Amino acid sequence: MPNSYHTDTQLERTRRLHQLLKELPDVCSDYFLSIEQITSSLTRLSYAYDLKLFFEYLSSELSKFNGKEIRLFTAEDLNRITKQDIEKYARYLSYYVKNEVDEASAESAVSREYVNHEYGIKRKYASLRGFFKYLFSEGLIDSNVASLVPLPKLHERAIIRLDIDEVARILDVAETGQDLPKTYQKYHRVTSKRDVALLSLFLGTGIRISECVGLNIDDFDFEQNAFVVTRKGGKEVILYFSDEVADALKTYYQERKEIETLPGHENAFFLSIQRRRISQRAVENMVKKYSAIAAPLKKKISPHKLRSTFGTNLYRETGDIYLVADVLGHSDVNTTRKHYAAMAEDHRRLAAEKTVLRDDH
Numbered sequence: 342m343p344n345s346y347h348t349d350t351q352l353e354r355t356r357r358l359h360q361l362l363k364e365l366p367d368v369c370s371d372y373f374l375s376i377e378q379i380t381s382s383l384t385r386l387s388y389a390y391d392l393k394l395f396f397e398y399l400s401s402e403l404s405k406f407n408g409k410e411i412r413l414f415t416a417e418d419l420n421r422i423t424k425q426d427i428e429k430y431a432r433y434l435s436y437y438v439k440n441e442v443d444e445a446s447a448e449s450a451v452s453r454e455y456v457n458h459e460y461g462i463k464r465k466y467a468s469l470r471g472f473f474k475y476l477f478s479e480g481l482i483d484s485n486v487a488s489l490v491p492l493p494k495l496h497e498r499a500i501i502r503l504d505i506d507e508v509a510r511i512l513d514v515a516e517t518g519q520d521l522p523k524t525y526q527k528y529h530r531v532t533s534k535r536d537v538a539l540l541s542l543f544l545g546t547g548i549r550i551s552e553c554v555g556l557n558i559d560d561f562d563f564e565q566n567a568f569v570v571t572r573k574g575g576k577e578v579i580l581y582f583s584d585e586v587a588d589a590l591k592t593y594y595q596e597r598k599e600i601e602t603l604p605g606h607e608n609a610f611f612l613s614i615q616r617r618r619i620s621q622r623a624v625e626n627m628v629k630k631y632s633a634i635a636a637p638l639k640k641k642i643s644p645h646k647l648r649s650t651f652g653t654n655l656y657r658e659t660g661d662i663y664l665v666a667d668v669l670g671h672s673d674v675n676t677t678r679k680h681y682a683a684m685a686e687d688h689r690r691l692a693a694e695k696t697v698l699r700d701d702h
Contacts, residue, residue, distance in 0.1 A: 346555040346609070346618065347571045354382040361389040365396065366414040372475045381574055391468035398433050399426075416481040419473075424486045427469070431493065434462045463493045501639055502650040503632075508544055511635035515540055520634045531614060536627055538593035539611060543628075543644055545586035547651035547669050549573075550621050550644040557608040563591060572670045580668065652677065 362370050369392060373385055380388075396411040399418075403426060406418065434457045457465065466487075473487035503511065514520065515536040518529035542553060552570045560569045567581050582590070594610075602609065602616045609618035624644055632642035648669070656665050666677040 346557065347575060350555070351382050351575070354386045358382070358386050358389055361386070361393060364411060365389065365393060366412060368414075368416050368419070368476070368481065369472075371479075372472055375475060376471070383573075387464075388468045388471065391465045392472060394434075394465065395430065395469055398430055402429070402433055416476065419476060420482045422486060424489045427487055427490045430469075431462055431466070431490075434465060459493050466490070466492050500649055500653075501642065501646050502653050503544075503636055503639070503642070503647070505654075507636040507639075508650065511631050512537060512540055512544075514631050514634050521630070525630060528614065532627075534589075534593040534596050535611060535619075536631070538589045539624060539627065540631070540647070541586045541589035542582070543647035544651055545582050546580050547648045547655070548580070549648065549670070550624055553644070554611065554619055554621055554624060556610040558594075558597075558610050559608065560610065561590070561594075563587060563594075578670070 358373070362373065369389070373389070376385065376388075393411070396414060399406050399414070399422070400409050400411055405421060406414075409418070436454070436456055438454050470487045470492075473482070473485050476482045477485040516533060518526060518533060521529060539553065542548065548570055552572065555571055556568065562568065565581070566584065566587050567579050569577050570580055571577050597610065597612065600612060600616060602612060606612065606617045611619040611624075613619045613623055628642060628644050628647065632639070632646075636642060652665050652669055655668065656662060659665070662674060662677055666674045669677060671677045
């Protein structure tokens with residue numbers, strides 16, 4: 342039976358997409374219909390937000406459109422867009438201001454500043470390229486000007502992950518609460534078993550945060566040390582965990598069985614303090630809280646960084662990049678090759694150790 346959490350998530354994304362399409366030109370609806378079978382609901386929703394931002398740019402920044410309402414843009418308008426217009430879009434993405442309704446008052450508008458760095462700009466350009474490719478292939482525009490603008494060059498990011506001693510430290514902090522600020526101490530007694538189980542699952546299996554929060558009680562088989570995880574696109578696979586991870590999960594599960602959840606959350610494995618399925622934001626904050634103590638020099642440790650830690654360690658132990666790709670759920674092994682960075686760093690450390698400046702003998 343399909344995981345209800347993931348089914349509900351897909352439905353919510355579809356609802357949000359339909360709402361966004363009401364704010365976009367009619368030609369966008371045809372475009373999203375054309376990619377429905379080859380993209381995920383999350384991808385389509387991201388594209389819709391990106392296209393809305395592009396049309397906001399056209400309306401507010403280009404005098405040729407003079408504040409035209411987004412819904413009223415036509416294919417003829419898009420045919421007037423030049424290569425230079427799209428090049429200027431990158432500058433707009435680097436910094437722009439939007440007037441939005443203040444959620445607190447629900448009436449007064451507030452100005453919010455937005456900044457995109459090179460990765461964000463590249464993703465938004467990629468969304469735009471797909472849209473213009475569709476327009477050109479359908480004969481709605483005379484030329485695909487978006488294809489003439491090169492994607493921004495990306496600077497390689499350093500891969501941040503936890504070292505072996507930091508892995509042990511973060512689990513120790515989650516278990517004992519040692520060195521936690523006083524504001525966290527009062528909650529630690531309630532959440533420690535859950536937090537150790539969460540961290541152990543990330544570090545021991547490399548699952549994604551979206552996969553983790555969607556786990557249900559009946560997804561686990563503790564006799565086999567296995568669980569069913571719903572991957573991107575809704576595909577279900579069976580993953581296995583070690584005895585150490587099993588101990589952490591079973592310890593939490595004994596506590597979890599005694600909790601009376603809110604209606605609709607009865608089958609959720611990981612619960613929040615509010616007795617509902619834990620959210621991605623709560624998990625991110627939990628990881629940030631413990632990593633700040635366990636690895637203070639490594640900023641922005643996230644569940645994804647714990648996933649990278651697992652992938653790196655698995656590759657170290659096996660040397661099998663295809664195994665790592667399979668367990669992490671990567672459809673392309675090239676995505677997994679980033680874990681080679683850890684090996685390169687080991688070689689650099691070895692080079693430093695072998696360099697002798699003074700011979701004591």
